[in-house]
Amino acid sequence: MKRAALILLLALAVAAMTSCSKQKAVTLSLLVWEGYADPSFVRVFEETHQCKVVASYMGSSDELVAKLRGGSASNYDVISPSSDVATTIAGSGLAAPLEMSRIPSYPQLSQKLRELPLVRINGKIYGVPFMWGPNPLLYDTSALSRPPESWSIFWDKKYRGKISVWDDLSTIYMAAQMLGFDKPDPGALYNLTDEQLEQVRKKLLELKPNVRKMWATGGELTNLFQNHEVVAAMGWPLMTNQLRKLNYPIGETIPRENTTGWMDHLMVTAASEHKELAHAFLEYMIQAKTQKLLADVTGYVPANPGAAALMTTDEKKSLHLDDPDAYMARIYFWQDVPRRNKYNEVWNAVKAAQ
Amino acid sequence: MAPLLNIRSIAKRFGARHVLHDISLDVNPGEFLTVLGESGSGKTTLLRVIAGFEQPDAGEIWMAGERLDTLPPYRRRVNTVFQHYALFPHLSVFENVAYGLRVQGVAKSEVGSRVEKALGMVKMDSYVASAPSTLSGGQQQRVALARALVNRPRLLLLDEPLSALDANLRRQMQGELKTLQREVGIAFLFVTHDQDEAMALSDRIALLRAGALEQVASPREIYSRPATAYTAQFIGQANLLRAEIANGVARWGALAWPCDAAVGPADFSLRPEHIRFTAAPPADDSHTVCFCASIVRQIFCGATDLLEITCQSGHRLRARVPSRGVLEGEYRFEFSAADAVRLREGGER
Amino acid sequence: MYSRAYKAAVALPPLFWVALFLLLPYSLLFAHSFWSVASGAIVRQWSLHNYAELAHNWMYAQVLFRSMKIAGAVTLLALLLGYPLAYYLSFCAGPQKQLLYQLVIVPLWVSYLVRGYAWKTILGSDGVLNGFLQYLGIVSTPVEFFLYSPFAVVLTLTHIYTPFTFLPLFASLEHIPRHLVEASQDLGASPRVTFWRVIFPLSLPGLLAGATFAFVLTLGDFLAPLLVGGPSGIMISNVVVSLFGAAYDWPLGAAISVCMLLLVVGILFAIERLEKRWSFH
Numbered sequence: 001m002k003r004a005a006l007i008l009l010l011a012l013a014v015a016a017m018t019s020c021s022k023q024k025a026v027t028l029s030l031l032v033w034e035g036y037a038d039p040s041f042v043r044v045f046e047e048t049h050q051c052k053v054v055a056s057y058m059g060s061s062d063e064l065v066a067k068l069r070g071g072s073a074s075n076y077d078v079i080s081p082s083s084d085v086a087t088t089i090a091g092s093g094l095a096a097p098l099e100m101s102r103i104p105s106y107p108q109l110s111q112k113l114r115e116l117p118l119v120r121i122n123g124k125i126y127g128v129p130f131m132w133g134p135n136p137l138l139y140d141t142s143a144l145s146r147p148p149e150s151w152s153i154f155w156d157k158k159y160r161g162k163i164s165v166w167d168d169l170s171t172i173y174m175a176a177q178m179l180g181f182d183k184p185d186p187g188a189l190y191n192l193t194d195e196q197l198e199q200v201r202k203k204l205l206e207l208k209p210n211v212r213k214m215w216a217t218g219g220e221l222t223n224l225f226q227n228h229e230v231v232a233a234m235g236w237p238l239m240t241n242q243l244r245k246l247n248y249p250i251g252e253t254i255p256r257e258n259t260t261g262w263m264d265h266l267m268v269t270a271a272s273e274h275k276e277l278a279h280a281f282l283e284y285m286i287q288a289k290t291q292k293l294l295a296d297v298t299g300y301v302p303a304n305p306g307a308a309a310l311m312t313t314d315e316k317k318s319l320h321l322d323d324p325d326a327y328m329a330r331i332y333f334w335q336d337v338p339r340r341n342k343y344n345e346v347w348n349a350v351k352a353a354q
Numbered sequence: 355m356a357p358l359l360n361i362r363s364i365a366k367r368f369g370a371r372h373v374l375h376d377i378s379l380d381v382n383p384g385e386f387l388t389v390l391g392e393s394g395s396g397k398t399t400l401l402r403v404i405a406g407f408e409q410p411d412a413g414e415i416w417m418a419g420e421r422l423d424t425l426p427p428y429r430r431r432v433n434t435v436f437q438h439y440a441l442f443p444h445l446s447v448f449e450n451v452a453y454g455l456r457v458q459g460v461a462k463s464e465v466g467s468r469v470e471k472a473l474g475m476v477k478m479d480s481y482v483a484s485a486p487s488t489l490s491g492g493q494q495q496r497v498a499l500a501r502a503l504v505n506r507p508r509l510l511l512l513d514e515p516l517s518a519l520d521a522n523l524r525r526q527m528q529g530e531l532k533t534l535q536r537e538v539g540i541a542f543l544f545v546t547h548d549q550d551e552a553m554a555l556s557d558r559i560a561l562l563r564a565g566a567l568e569q570v571a572s573p574r575e576i577y578s579r580p581a582t583a584y585t586a587q588f589i590g591q592a593n594l595l596r597a598e599i600a601n602g603v604a605r606w607g608a609l610a611w612p613c614d615a616a617v618g619p620a621d622f623s624l625r626p627e628h629i630r631f632t633a634a635p636p637a638d639d640s641h642t643v644c645f646c647a648s649i650v651r652q653i654f655c656g657a658t659d660l661l662e663i664t665c666q667s668g669h670r671l672r673a674r675v676p677s678r679g680v681l682e683g684e685y686r687f688e689f690s691a692a693d694a695v696r697l698r699e700g701g702e703r
Numbered sequence: 704m705y706s707r708a709y710k711a712a713v714a715l716p717p718l719f720w721v722a723l724f725l726l727l728p729y730s731l732l733f734a735h736s737f738w739s740v741a742s743g744a745i746v747r748q749w750s751l752h753n754y755a756e757l758a759h760n761w762m763y764a765q766v767l768f769r770s771m772k773i774a775g776a777v778t779l780l781a782l783l784l785g786y787p788l789a790y791y792l793s794f795c796a797g798p799q800k801q802l803l804y805q806l807v808i809v810p811l812w813v814s815y816l817v818r819g820y821a822w823k824t825i826l827g828s829d830g831v832l833n834g835f836l837q838y839l840g841i842v843s844t845p846v847e848f849f850l851y852s853p854f855a856v857v858l859t860l861t862h863i864y865t866p867f868t869f870l871p872l873f874a875s876l877e878h879i880p881r882h883l884v885e886a887s888q889d890l891g892a893s894p895r896v897t898f899w900r901v902i903f904p905l906s907l908p909g910l911l912a913g914a915t916f917a918f919v920l921t922l923g924d925f926l927a928p929l930l931v932g933g934p935s936g937i938m939i940s941n942v943v944v945s946l947f948g949a950a951y952d953w954p955l956g957a958a959i960s961v962c963m964l965l966l967v968v969g970i971l972f973a974i975e976r977l978e979k980r981w982s983f984h
Contacts, residue, residue, distance in 0.1 A: 060949055062948070062949035062950065062951070063948055063949050065743070065951060066947070066948050066949055066950070066951040067948075069743060069744075069951050070947070070951070070953075088743065092743060161847050208934055208935060211933075211934040212847070212851050212933075212934070213851045213933065213934060214934050216929070227827045227828060227829045227830075228828050228829050228845075229827060229828050229829075229850070229851070341740075341950060341952065344945075344949060344950040344952075345950075348762070348942065348945060348950075349762050351934070351935075351937050351941075352762045352765060352766045352935075352937055352942065353762075353935060354765075354769070354935055405885075405889060406888075407885050407888075426888070426893075427885070427888040427889055428888045428889070428890075428891050428892055428893050428894075428897075429891075432889075433889055433890065434885075434886070434889045436882050436885070436886060438880075438882065440880070440882040440883055440885070440886040441886075442883060442886070442887075442901060443883075443905070444901075444904045444905060444981075453887070453890050453892075453900070454890035454891050454892075457887075457890060457891050457892040457893075457896050457900070458891045501890070502889075502890075505890065505891065
């Protein structure tokens with residue numbers, strides 16, 4: 001009897017130890033835009049793959065590139081570069097070429113997006129199209145009863161100290177649009193001359209008295225609205241979604257000058273130690289049902305048109321899936337900026353000015 | 355002559371501890387008065403009460419017709435020489451001495467000459483530019499003295515100013531201090547625990563014991579006529595004789611001398627040096643007490659020997675006699691009855 | 704006597720530590736400041752062009768000057784707050800000294816970020832302070848310069864660094880022998896005169912140490928401008944952060960860092976000389 005009890009105890013101990021070791025799951029690290037690691041869809045992946053997903057959020061494309069180049073590439077498995085730096089990252093050996101056989105849902109993605117030359121180098125594919133969207137103008141509907149028609153309200157003396165802009169090159173693009181440098185070729189926004197940049201700098205200096213705070217993270221801008229520090233800002237649809245959930249009177253519009261936007265890809269870093277799991281994550285993230293959940297959280301447009309089939313008519317309308325081409329025509333997608341350092345210098349000069 | 359300082363029934367408590375009880379003391383103009391006491395007797399507290407660093411719980415202090423104890427320290431025309439000099443480390447010797455004059459707004463031209471004079475008085479005039487930290491203890495003490503005297507106070511308080519100096523320097527400074535005091539004619543209230551220092555310097559000594567004054571008198575008087583057993587033993591050495599008085603005669607063992615005090619026990623103090631050898635047989639003189647005693651111990655002290663002797667009755671005494679070689683056996687001794695000083699009752703506290 | 708081997712064994716770990724965590728990083732920083740960056744990669748070619756850029760583009764000098772102004776204001780305010788506090792604790796607090804001392808120190812254990820966010824809550828348009836002022840009817844619309852302004856940066860940094868000035872000040876005041884204060888009063892100086900002629904000069908080493916802490920720490924701060932600073936309030940460290948981060952221009956960032964390092968070392972050197980002159984114990 002005693003011996004039986006001892007054996008039982010031992011067996012329990014062994015069982016406890018093995019279950020412990022099973023719990024020590026693999027961790028998949030993401031460095032992505034805010035909204036791309038919401039528990040509403042990540043949890044299912046964690047459960048089905050017995051792993052843990054940890055996300056860090058990037059504040060700008062530049063931050064992503066600097067972090068990868070600065071030696072922390074090995075800390076992350078999956079990244080979500082936007083169209084402005086996707087080619088740079090794919091071409092610099094920071095991302096791993098994808099094994100397309102592990103991503104069976106890839107052919108479902110919008111053909112137009114798949115055919116973009118951004119992430120194809122020497123016949124290899126370095127990223128999967130993921131989500132896209134604009135940098136719209138967000139405004140407090142209790143302060144502005146009608147949607148602003150133009151970005152020029154940012155310069156309106158009425159809104160002195162009530163505006164927020166993104167601490168990012170996007171603000172440079174926006175000012176360049178105000179100056180008409182996007183006509184006739186929107187691609188010119190990403191290839192501004194020194195002279196044009198000088199004009200942009202002056203234009204932004206005029207904007208500064210109206211700027212309460214430059215936001216660096218999505219959470220910061222939602223806070224600025226919630227605390228009534230600002231009434232209008234350039235933001236992301238994600239913030240509109242979040243503020244609406246909080247019943248905050250927020251409006252979102254694309255002014256008549258149009259706006260810039262981005263097309264995000266998912267990539268696996270070259271230094272990742274969990275490439276197999278990372279591929280599985282990419283596959284999961286582009287499946288129609290995940291893309292639907294992503295659209296719910298972020299308000300961005302899914303790259304998988306199949307997601308539309310899972311949406312109500314209203315949801316489709318709010319994401320402009322009823323007429324995606326007309327919507328896309330109002331968005332100038334970010335492109336690689338060959339003189340990114342010069343742009344950054346101008347942006348720093350704007351920030352540093354008194 | 356009206357007293358310069360008039361201390362009236364001062365009392366001071368720290369929590370439950372009574373540090374000073376009902377102290378009344380006068381300091382006369384130009385006098386060197388020493389407050390003598392063991393450590394913890396309250397002498398420093400008394401000095402601090404006079405300087406204004408402590409407030410008395412009861413009593414008043416008056417100086418030259420002005421109430422002192424209600425004034426803040428910086429309004430009292432009293433200066434202090436601190437035990438550890440308390441020179442300002444960031445100021446030169448000159449500026450240290452000039453400090454009091456400057457804060458009182460003395461004209462610049464006058465400051466220079468007065469500081470130089472004060473430093474000359476303590477023979478420190480060649481150190482005007484030195485920093486205090488470069489000076490020896492004795493030099494710092496001189497500067498501290500000059501810093502206090504330059505203000506021409508009516509009363510100078512000195513808190514064990516020589517205790518931090520080594521023995522030789524100390525004796526030298528004692529002499530200089532006394533000379534200086536005579537020269538400037540300022541009243542000194544000097545605090546020390548060293549009875550030799552007190553005897554050497556003072557016009558009067560106020561002996562403080564556990565927060566109360568035991569006796570106030572000139573050094574000679576306090577030595578020759580100690581009021582209590584404590585005084586007798588604290589200042590110099592003394593034989594304490596507990597005698598029984600009856601019929602105008604005090605008896606202590608086989609010894610007897612006339613005494614007109616009331617019947618009962620009485621304490622007497624007899625200094626060892628008042629006991630001397632005598633060859634003569636006992637004369638019929640009641641004012642000289644003669645007795646035989648054997649020598650128990652002999653301590654050589656240079657010019658004198660200190661003897662411990664036992665009377666035939668078994669009573670022990672100490673005698674101080676001129677040195678004259680090794681002594682053994684029984685001898686005949688005597689002392690004058692007048693040298694046996696009757697002490698106050700209730701000496702023990 | 705210790706053997707040579709023993710001495711070497713004892714000296715080695717700290718030497719190793721210094722080499723690994725001080726010499727190596729500083730050497731790397733120094734080397735980077737002479738390199739350059741081209742098409743996203745650092746080029747290890749020695750040149751002075753980063754320093755030329757710093758000298759040529761006066762934006763950097765402007766931001767550095769602004770940082771020094773903010774650091775100066777914070778230092779002044781931290782001293783104005785820290786000195787009376789330290790004086791009170793050292794000379795007047797009596798039996799409560801220990802308790803009060805702990806109360807001053809406790810905020811040091813609270814995270815910098817928490818304190819930064821606390822000020823955000825207090826100073827915001829919807830914040831405690833504006834709410835209170837509006838409730839009292841002193842203002843009708845929220846005062847905006849409270850938050851996202853140089854005012855907010857100076858206030859937050861003053862709050863954060865006042866304990867750093869308090870500590871050395873308190874230590875130096877505690878070191879002043881009390882009999883010097885008595886000697887001064889004894890010589891006829893009122894408490895006010897005693898303060899200016901004795902206590903203040905003797906507390907100068909502590910004052911300098913405290914001022915150095917506040918100035919140097921503020922000069923290198925980048926979080927406060929980020930949290931509560933306005934659109935024009937960036938400080939020199941924000942530029943360094945953005946050069947190392949967003950712009951991936953480590954060489955230029957390193958050049959600014961080297962300049963700041965030299966500036967701070969220069970300040971420390973000057974302070975040490977002054978401190979030696981003003982130290983009397």
